[in-house]
Structures are given as C-alpha cells and as structure tokens.
Amino acid sequence: MYSKCQKCGRKLTDPESIERGYGPECWGSILPHYSIEQEEPEESIPGQMTIEDFLEGLKNGGEKDMS
Numbered sequence: 001m002y003s004k005c006q007k008c009g010r011k012l013t014d015p016e017s018i019e020r021g022y023g024p025e026c027w028g029s030i031l032p033h034y035s036i037e038q039e040e041p042e043e044s045i046p047g048q049m050t051i052e053d054f055l056e057g058l059k060n061g062g063e064k065d066m067s
C-alpha cells in the first residue's frame with residue numbers, strides 16, 4: 001500500500017493506484033517494461049538459434065528475419 005506514486009511522487013487517490021504504488025499515467029508507462037520481461041522468459045527463446053547462428057547471420061547477409 002502506498003500513499004504516493006513511486007515514480008513521480010504524486011499523491012495517490014484511487015484504491016487501485018494505492019495498492020500498486022503508481023498513478024494511472026506512471027503505471028501506463030511502466031507496464032510495458034514489466035510485461036515484456038514477464039512474457040519473454042529465457043526458456044521461450046527458440047532452441048535452434050544459438051549465438052553462433054546469429055553471428056553467422058550477421059556475417060552472411062547483415063539483417064536476418066528475426067520473426
């Protein structure tokens with residue numbers, strides 16, 4: 001529980017913001033970072049591409065389709 005925004009220090013007024021510690025605007029700017037970290041655990045990286053493959057791709061043709 002927080003009484004102030006942990007990012008900008010503004011006073012929090014709604015219960016949801018108080019609980020997460022950020023005002024809606026700051027939460028909106030923080031949330032993308034969180035979701036990126038949570039949705040891409042290391043295990044989800046495709047096993048067939050190693051760092052060597054990646055470097056090889058850079059050597060051979062510059063850009064590689066990363067999708």
Ligand SMILES: [Zn+2]
Nearest residue numbers: 005008023026
């Ligand atoms: Zn804020």
